[in-house]
Amino acid sequence: MEKRVGWFRVLGAFLIALIMGVLAGSLVQTQFNLLALRNLGVEIGLGTRLQTSLEDLVNFAPVYAVVFGASFLVSQLVASLMIRQLELRGRAPFLSLGAAVGLWVTFKLVDFLAPMPTLIAATRGAGGMVAMLATAAVAGWLFAHFSRRRRGLPRHLAIGAVIITLGWMAPQESALADASSGYRLETFASGLEHPWSLAFLPDGRALVTERPGRLRLLSADGQQVSEPLAGVPKVFASGQAGLFDVLVAPDFEQSRHIYLAYACGTWSANHTCVARGRLVPNGLDDVREVFRSLPAKTGDAHYGGRMAWLPDATLILTLGDGFDYREEAQKLTSHIGTIIRINRDGSAPEDNPFIAEAEALPEIFSYGHRNVQGAVYDWGNNRLITHEHGPRGGDEINVIEGGTNYGWPVATLGLDYTGARVSPFTEYDGMASPALDWTPSIAPSGMTLYDGDLFPEWQGSLLVGALAARRVHRVVLSNDGAVDMETLFGELNERIRDVRTGPEGAVFLLTDSPEGRVIRVTPW
Known part of the structure; x- marks a missing residue:
């Protein structure tokens, strides 16, 4: 029973950290995109900024969850294995570093494989890239914090985190019918x-x-x-x-x-x-x-x-x-x-x-x-x-x-x-x-x-x-x-x-x- 509860604690910690990383990454990419427009002299009020941030949480966050989720899962597994094998003290710095490095590698891999040069526009510049990696590092720290033995999460919180991470169904798109002329x-x-x-x-x-x-x-x-x-x-x-x-x-x-x-x-x-x-x-x-x-x-x-x-x-x-x-x-x-x-x-x-x-x-x-x-x-x-x-x-x-x-x-x-x-x-x-x-x-x-x-x-x-x-x-x-x-x-x-x-x-x-x-x- 203790072992099962431990797995719920780890799962809940991972999903909470994942959700926070996705939300933070989405907000960061929005602000850097808006900053690029501000640098062109475009006026962007607070209401517009908030509305755009919320729209990106609906439209961008699900896509980013796939990119970040894959990198976060692999990076935390690798970092955890290294901590165990090398008997390193202090999990948080290594999990944070692993999350940031994992996301950087994922960005480079996705940009190499995708047809567009840069999938996530905020990462076109060094400032945006660093900010996105910082959100991953924070997620790694949160995972370390919540998965401590004395920081257990209630089972219902872990189940709630699973529900939050369910995907959105994309609407079907219509198209014009072909003409049947001679x-x-x-x-x-x-x-x-x-x-x-x-x-x-x-x-x-x-x-x-x-x-x-x-x-x-x-x-x-x-x-x-x-x-x-x-x-x-x-x-x-x-x-x-x-x-x-x-x-x-x-x-x-x-x-x-x-x-x-x-x-x-x-x-x-x-x-x-x-x-x-x-x-x-x-x-x-x-x-x-x-x-x-x-x-x-x-x-x-x-x-x-x-x-x-x-x-x-x-x-x-x-x-x-x-x-x-x-x-x-x-x-x-x-x-x-x-x-x-x-x-x-x-x-x-x-x-x-x-x-x-x-x-x-x-x-x-x-x-x-x-x-x-x-x-x-x-x-x-x-x-x-x-x-x-x-x-x-x-x-x-x-x-x-x-x-x-x-x-x-x-x-x-x-x-x-x-x-x-x-x-x-x-x-x-x-x-x-x-x-x-x-x-x-x-x-x-x-x-x-x-x-x-x-x-x-x-x-x-x-x-x-x-x-x-x-x-x-x-x-x-x-x-x-x-x-x-x-x-x-x-x-x-x-x-x-x-x-x-x-x-x-x-x-x-x-x-x-x-x-x-x-x-x-x-x-x-």
Whole structure:
């Protein structure tokens, strides 16, 4: 009987320490996220701070409980065995140290395995990391304190701790139904490794990029796929980094110029770059870099990488926030998290919105973006339309106006991947709200503004590819916002990386996989 009671005491002590560690860790990560916004000049009142902290206890704490719980269990078992084997005096310091070291190792392991560079945003900086580890150390001390022989916990308290640690049931999410219109899907080209972008040449042939760093030429009928073209700049290919968009110059028939967007540099110092080259029979000639984003960043996530021409022949390039650098999107001293506008030679146009501000980078056209991977110019309505990835929800379609702040990370409709609040604000004074948002996230990719004749019912619609949703969304944009009308091509069940309108009105899709394809969509 004494042994059974002892186990209840240890179990109760462990669960109480675990609960306190999870609650403390959740509160700490919230305060560091809010501090990052405060450092941008965002006003956060006490009521907002409390509400955000409570929301994170509901949404973030269950996720953190899994991460912290695994590390705490293993670390306390290892520390307890070491104390017993080495006959160490004083359990509390060793259990505290073990909990902190165990959590640090777990953070590093999770960040290595997870698709995002840093799972828990508060740990992006040294201060946040130390604070999170301190909460683990306190939990280790509590476990040592409550599990002492003369500090037994009542059995009902141990049972209550078990009940508190039960998980939350996640609500089911709904999705739009696929449309069942009459179209035919056929493989136009295959054998492509993670194709990223497609651009048609005046003679009907097409250029296609592959994320690992290859550019290929497709015949007009798709039957021939060239060997990789020579002259492509050296690409940093890792994770989301690689060769991105390809864009044909407006005067291609005279200049033969094409533009490539790509990641350049190394893991520890990389950028989004743009190069211009002249297309010759076997590849590219006279290739030179015309733009490189600043500053350099570490990691391989969130590059943007879409390009579009404006009516004055200036070039738009979309950029990402690098995932761990989201606050940079609010700084005009950084290209990270912006859309830039440059001349064809890479210089900044004299009428760019921030050209006269001494501290601002002259190429910036708009800012406050997360990861913009879709961009089209609507020639009929004279407007630039983009979309960007939110985190967990909050994907956006925006109509871009020069000089405008689009909110990230101060205002967003999405949560972090852990369920934590990125910001307490879904809108903020002086920042533009999206024309349309998607929650849950569809992970939007390439898009086209359909202007062909083969599908009259799609005329003027945005066809937005979706990676996570594995389909295409047809969106109608108006002066009052946008409406997600229907989803298409879900029967493919493939990640859609790019969507293009072909020369004769067919729709072309790129599938994002190691055995990627170009799919041609025509009417029945």
